[in-house]
Amino acid sequence: MKRLFLTRAVKSSIGLILLCSTVLAATGASSSASTGPKKGGSLTVLEIASQWPGLDPPTNNQDAADVDYENAIFGQLFEQGPGTTVIDDLAQNYKTSDGGLEITINLRKGLKFSDGTPYTAADVVTSVEQDLLPSNGCLCDSDFAVMSSISANGPDQVVLHLTHPSATIIDSFISEAPNWTVDPTALASMGEPAYAQHPIAAGPFEVVSNEASATLVLKRNPLYWEKGHPYLNSLTFTSVANETSGVAGVESGSAQLMTGGITEDTLKQADRAGLLTPAISGVLANSIQLNDKIAPFNNPLARDAIYYATNSKQIMNVINSGVGKVVECPCGPGSLYYEAKVPGYRTYDLAKATALVTQLGGLSTQLMVLNTPTGEQTGEVIASQWEAAGIKVQIVPDSLQSVINAYISNSWTSTTEAGGGIDPEVGVQALGTRDTSKGIFSGTTDSTVDNLIAQSEETLNSANRGVLIHKIYALLASDAYNLYTYSAPQQVVMTKTLGGVLLVPGQLGPAINYENVYIK
Amino acid sequence: MRKGVEVQRSEAPDLTRTFRNLLRSPSIPVIGRRVLQAIPVLWGVTFLTFSLLNLLPGSAAQSLLGIGATKTEIAALSKRLGLDKPFFVRYGEWLGHIVTGHFGASLASGQAVSTIIGQRLPVTLELIGFAFFLALFFAIPVAVLAARWPRGFVDRVAMVISMLGLSVPAFVVGLILILIFAVHAGWFPAVGFTSLSQNVGQNLRSMVLPSVTLGFTLFATYSRVLRADILDQLSSEDYVVTAKAKGVSPGRVLVRHALRNSLFGLLTLVGLNLGALVGGTVLIEQIFALPGIGQELIQAISNRDIVVVQGIVVVLAVAVVLANLVTDLLYAVLDPRIRYGRPTN
Numbered sequence: 065m066k067r068l069f070l071t072r073a074v075k076s077s078i079g080l081i082l083l084c085s086t087v088l089a090a091t092g093a094s095s096s097a098s099t100g101p102k103k104g105g106s107l108t109v110l111e112i113a114s115q116w117p118g119l120d121p122p123t124n125n126q127d128a129a130d131v132d133y134e135n136a137i138f139g140q141l142f143e144q145g146p147g148t149t150v151i152d153d154l155a156q157n158y159k160t161s162d163g164g165l166e167i168t169i170n171l172r173k174g175l176k177f178s179d180g181t182p183y184t185a186a187d188v189v190t191s192v193e194q195d196l197l198p199s200n201g202c203l204c205d206s207d208f209a210v211m212s213s214i215s216a217n218g219p220d221q222v223v224l225h226l227t228h229p230s231a232t233i234i235d236s237f238i239s240e241a242p243n244w245t246v247d248p249t250a251l252a253s254m255g256e257p258a259y260a261q262h263p264i265a266a267g268p269f270e271v272v273s274n275e276a277s278a279t280l281v282l283k284r285n286p287l288y289w290e291k292g293h294p295y296l297n298s299l300t301f302t303s304v305a306n307e308t309s310g311v312a313g314v315e316s317g318s319a320q321l322m323t324g325g326i327t328e329d330t331l332k333q334a335d336r337a338g339l340l341t342p343a344i345s346g347v348l349a350n351s352i353q354l355n356d357k358i359a360p361f362n363n364p365l366a367r368d369a370i371y372y373a374t375n376s377k378q379i380m381n382v383i384n385s386g387v388g389k390v391v392e393c394p395c396g397p398g399s400l401y402y403e404a405k406v407p408g409y410r411t412y413d414l415a416k417a418t419a420l421v422t423q424l425g426g427l428s429t430q431l432m433v434l435n436t437p438t439g440e441q442t443g444e445v446i447a448s449q450w451e452a453a454g455i456k457v458q459i460v461p462d463s464l465q466s467v468i469n470a471y472i473s474n475s476w477t478s479t480t481e482a483g484g485g486i487d488p489e490v491g492v493q494a495l496g497t498r499d500t501s502k503g504i505f506s507g508t509t510d511s512t513v514d515n516l517i518a519q520s521e522e523t524l525n526s527a528n529r530g531v532l533i534h535k536i537y538a539l540l541a542s543d544a545y546n547l548y549t550y551s552a553p554q555q556v557v558m559t560k561t562l563g564g565v566l567l568v569p570g571q572l573g574p575a576i577n578y579e580n581v582y583i584k
Numbered sequence: 585m586r587k588g589v590e591v592q593r594s595e596a597p598d599l600t601r602t603f604r605n606l607l608r609s610p611s612i613p614v615i616g617r618r619v620l621q622a623i624p625v626l627w628g629v630t631f632l633t634f635s636l637l638n639l640l641p642g643s644a645a646q647s648l649l650g651i652g653a654t655k656t657e658i659a660a661l662s663k664r665l666g667l668d669k670p671f672f673v674r675y676g677e678w679l680g681h682i683v684t685g686h687f688g689a690s691l692a693s694g695q696a697v698s699t700i701i702g703q704r705l706p707v708t709l710e711l712i713g714f715a716f717f718l719a720l721f722f723a724i725p726v727a728v729l730a731a732r733w734p735r736g737f738v739d740r741v742a743m744v745i746s747m748l749g750l751s752v753p754a755f756v757v758g759l760i761l762i763l764i765f766a767v768h769a770g771w772f773p774a775v776g777f778t779s780l781s782q783n784v785g786q787n788l789r790s791m792v793l794p795s796v797t798l799g800f801t802l803f804a805t806y807s808r809v810l811r812a813d814i815l816d817q818l819s820s821e822d823y824v825v826t827a828k829a830k831g832v833s834p835g836r837v838l839v840r841h842a843l844r845n846s847l848f849g850l851l852t853l854v855g856l857n858l859g860a861l862v863g864g865t866v867l868i869e870q871i872f873a874l875p876g877i878g879q880e881l882i883q884a885i886s887n888r889d890i891v892v893v894q895g896i897v898v899v900l901a902v903a904v905v906l907a908n909l910v911t912d913l914l915y916a917v918l919d920p921r922i923r924y925g926r927p928t929n
Binding site (some may be wrong): 108260302310319 | 703
């Protein structure tokens, strides 16, 4: 009798839960009618495993990772448009003169910071100069090495003086510190540490509160230059440690959008839950970088062994459920100058790898990976493949900041990377100047590669530049400098209640211009 | 007799005498001893923390200067920060600053560590407070009912729930709660935090699932331990037999006599749990995206932000030592033998 009572109770509870779920699902479905852009409302964005210790562009040396926050607060001189285009924002246009040695950027008239002080060319100059101080260690240093000086010409004109013509200098602004201008009055009155936590600038939103690496609350900036924008009253970024909590957060309505390193399993889970998962072609190439400045990869045979021991397709299958494209060049299919098959690229061949390891008398390496779930899982897959060829591997998971420090001190032998860019010459671990032998992030020391990168950067004609870049790909492949695994589409998870979410390719993931986002 | 009582009640309160009595109370030496014992414990914590973090590879000066810093710049900053001084000199200076309330500035963000702790600690304290409250609020009545009717319906149901609480990891409990109460029912937010100052109602809603997750294991432990302790008191203590012989009702014996004595064991457990609970909050804060001290600690460790790690560890150590001190004082409240300095057998 007691058992019968319990069974009924359990059945009743399940029935009640199912009934509630059905009613809630029906309510949710009926509220998704679509209309045009509307003003108002709040948006909460969950960013997976994101950290933002400080938001002052000159001192924030992980700017590519913080692009969503910086764009929302500081606005942008130039904005990444759909595909591989660059569109103007706080800058109205730019003109090249003096045979490509001078670029004049015209700012919009009447720009103001959110504290009401005018935004002038002099402010842009000061800000860029601060960004490029060696002591601030901007990731953008080498991309702007071509710029010998920067000056203001009146209140609305910024002039870049170059040492040689550059096809990439304007692209270099995107997602980098020089794109974000600091309000000098606010900086002077607040002091740098306080400004880094509560920056005042000329972007579509202004900071309400910031708990570094946890929650950043923004509200609409009424002085933003673009009339009617942003649509949202407030925008909140919250860091979540894992995708499971993140998807549950979006599904339950605690947040409306999730971005960051989202795996295919999570996207499928989001699809099943009736959430949207918009995508754009990947511009990133996941890669394994080898440091040929020190042992063991100063030996070409050791690099060959790694190439042959690595099964890129299997890595893509395990990490991203087979979604994406196996690549042989530093960028994904969404990039300029993407090349599906690179001549001379060594593909997976376990027998050759084992033979090379035997010939070397053994091979061991440390594999530095990011200490995120995906980063560590990728490390484990790669390590298991290498160990099958007899290579001894020690996986070293670490934070982004520590990985950067390891580059600075050149204390790494191999790392996994997820980098690249719309333009292969602009972006982390692609082909920019930073990836020449002089760059901190490069493990490659080859003057031929350096010269080809320099030539390609100076070549303004796109077709001619493409020829040079394809030559670089072939050279990297023939000398086994960097191994590229796969490129996945860039995706976010969002509710159906959002409009105006246009994903644009970013260096470390899709970027969204939140000034155009609205609640339906 | 009755007259005497009335005379006593009619006397005006003598605050001076009360204060004098308080000073003469045997509890004061107990507090003094505990405070003195806490000093070497805290010193040990600071020394170990400082030593371990200084053993970590990597240079703080390089972390501060970032990419592109030259060896000269790193050496200059190391000198300015005093990182070139011998270990014990640095430790002494750091301890001196800590004692005067100066925790230094974060290497990663430049923020004052005291500001960071001030932002994050209230969230964690609120989480721990709620978890304790929920655990005790449910564990005490459940344990009393289970002990009143051993092997009865309540006892058996409580046993099943407690076993679940003890065997299922907190992160699984958290995710299940999110699925049921946030995703399907929509009653509580799945992630995120609203501070008390922003909105009290939203703050309570954002704290329910994390506190239940954290408190579930505590409830399981407390209810089982308390039940066993009450049963032990009921079956083996002379005062219970005496009370029963005097005709005191079973319910009164249970609540007024057995429960009061059993709370001793529970109190000890609560005091011991606090240190472990701080570790538990790290996981819960990660799952529910709460901006607490545990989340900050994880981030600071992964960034090698040793100044922040040191500050947080010291504050947590002080909190645990203080909590144990309060536990010791509560013993005196519960047990007159401790209050009046008599042996407790």
